Amino acid sequence: MRFEIAKGGSGLTYDIRGIVPLANKIRSYGLEIIRENIGDPIEKGEHIPDWMKDIVVDIIRDDRSFAYSPTRGVDETREFLAGLVNSRGKTQISPDDIIFFNGLGDAIAHSYGSIQLDARVIMPQPTYSTHFMAEVLHASFPPSTYRMNPEKNWCPDVTEIEQQVKSHKSIVGILLINPDNPTGFVYPVETLKKVVQIAKEHDLFLMVDETYVNIVYNGQKTLPISDLIDGVPAISMKGISKEFPWPGSRCGWIEVYNADKDPAFGRLINTIYNQKMSEVCSTTLPQMSIPRIMTHPEYQNYLQERIRHYEKLSNIACDILKKVPYLTVNRTNGAFYMSAVFKENVLNSRQTMSIQHKDIRACIEKEVSAQIEDDKRFVYYLLGATGICVVPLTSFFTPLPGFRMTLLDKDETEYERIVKTIAEKIVEYVESAG
Numbered sequence: 276m277r278f279e280i281a282k283g284g285s286g287l288t289y290d291i292r293g294i295v296p297l298a299n300k301i302r303s304y305g306l307e308i309i310r311e312n313i314g315d316p317i318e319k320g321e322h323i324p325d326w327m328k329d330i331v332v333d334i335i336r337d338d339r340s341f342a343y344s345p346t347r348g349v350d351e352t353r354e355f356l357a358g359l360v361n362s363r364g365k366t367q368i369s370p371d372d373i374i375f376f377n378g379l380g381d382a383i384a385h386s387y388g389s390i391q392l393d394a395r396v397i398m399p400q401p402t403y404s405t406h407f408m409a410e411v412l413h414a415s416f417p418p419s420t421y422r423m424n425p426e427k428n429w430c431p432d433v434t435e436i437e438q439q440v441k442s443h444k445s446i447v448g449i450l451l452i453n454p455d456n457p458t459g460f461v462y463p464v465e466t467l468k469k470v471v472q473i474a475k476e477h478d479l480f481l482m483v484d485e486t487y488v489n490i491v492y493n494g495q496k497t498l499p500i501s502d503l504i505d506g507v508p509a510i511s512m513k514g515i516s517k518e519f520p521w522p523g524s525r526c527g528w529i530e531v532y533n534a535d536k537d538p539a540f541g542r543l544i545n546t547i548y549n550q551k552m553s554e555v556c557s558t559t560l561p562q563m564s565i566p567r568i569m570t571h572p573e574y575q576n577y578l579q580e581r582i583r584h585y586e587k588l589s590n591i592a593c594d595i596l597k598k599v600p601y602l603t604v605n606r607t608n609g610a611f612y613m614s615a616v617f618k619e620n621v622l623n624s625r626q627t628m629s630i631q632h633k634d635i636r637a638c639i640e641k642e643v644s645a646q647i648e649d650d651k652r653f654v655y656y657l658l659g660a661t662g663i664c665v666v667p668l669t670s671f672f673t674p675l676p677g678f679r680m681t682l683l684d685k686d687e688t689e690y691e692r693i694v695k696t697i698a699e700k701i702v703e704y705v706e707s708a709g
């Protein structure tokens with residue numbers, strides 16, 4: 276090329292998928308890979324019920340499902356979703372307060388991409404990578420963060436959020452992920468109310484990722500932010516990837532609350548909408564399916580059955596990993612991930628794990644010879660020794676070393692075996708050079 280043509284990236288990578296080429300290489304040596312890295316229920320054996328498939332088949336017979344849809348999304352679906360919010364009686368929205376995207380990943384990219392360069396959104400640490408990467412990409416500089424505290428069941432300190440907001444005048448919005456990925460923390464209503472209050476006092480908007488808002492268990496309770504927002508401008512992000520579950524549909528949406536209460540916020544929403552308009556619209560067919568699937572008599576039963584399974588797996592993982600003396604572990608109460616943190620000074624770059632297969636051993640030793648985070652080093656060894664593929668916690672933009680696994684395996688006994696193997700391997704690894 277006459278000159279450099281690739282745009283410089285932020286240097287950040289999406290390690291949830293970044294580990295896949297290494298896993299594939301290891302599989303080519305004959306080791307079965309257990310994919311604990313990605314939050315895709317279908318990949319982990321979820322069987323989509325026939326009634327749901329029948330609805331999709333029925334819709335595909337309608338030629339309209341092959342057409343473009345309005346930029347904001349299919350009218351009937353937005354009316355249906357606005358009705359769900361309005362029927363709770365706390366916040367009223369119109370169908371035009373909803374905009375569909377090709378998955379929430381797309382909604383996240385458009386939302387941050389529409390914010391002015393020097394206006395920032397404070398976010399949790401660790402955080403779901405797509406938010407962090409989109410925020411960094413929009414401003415070319417890491418955002419302010421608040422810490423999710425593993426010593427307090429991952430609950431963040433609301434005072435820290437307020438202090439950060441006070442000392443960084445560039446902060447215009449607060450991101451909450453409820454329930455949270457990667458920690459599985461579920462925000463108590465009182466904490467949500469306090470964050471709403473901070474936003475109100477400091478003239479900020481809230482961005483609340485509610486991908487998992489209907490996947491809560493272990494007796495925990497939370498509320499959608501629309502119930503608590505009390506006049507504060509906010510964006511709620513929702514989708515069907517995890518709830519139906521239909522991640523391959525690439526279908527998610529934002530609900531905008533109180534766009535009329537603040538002109539600057541209203542302009543942000545217009546910018547998001549105009550950007551989307553230049554892409555015409557989002558995937559039509561999955562949008563058409565939403566009202567019919569959500570109102571099907573089996574929908575709630577199916578969702579509840581899955582939630583009970585995640586609850587079981589959250590307890591299996593917690594009970595086994597809690598006994599490992601080198602870890603700090605909290606019971607996951609929502610979504611379908613579990614994050615464990617290595618206690619301070621437990622990991623170093625001399626530790627190893629026995630890997631029988633000599634080519635796999637050579638492959639892992641090559642990977643860990645580079646300067647990498649201590650938890651990534653552990654994750655690579657675990658992969659080479661057992662085929663279990665988890666994600667290093669530092670990949671979620673936190674200094675806390677650890678790993679994230681999922682609660683998605685359909686086979687409880689197999690899941691227990693996987694978690695027990697991880698527990699044994701942690702002990703072997705840490706004690707190889709303590």
Ligand SMILES: Cc1ncc(COP(=O)(O)O)c(C=O)c1O
Nearest residue numbers: 378379380403456486514516527
């Ligand atoms: C918190 C959170 N937000 C958004 C997404 C993106 O979902 P989608 O498949 O709709 O792009 C995910 C996916 O894992 C997620 O965990």
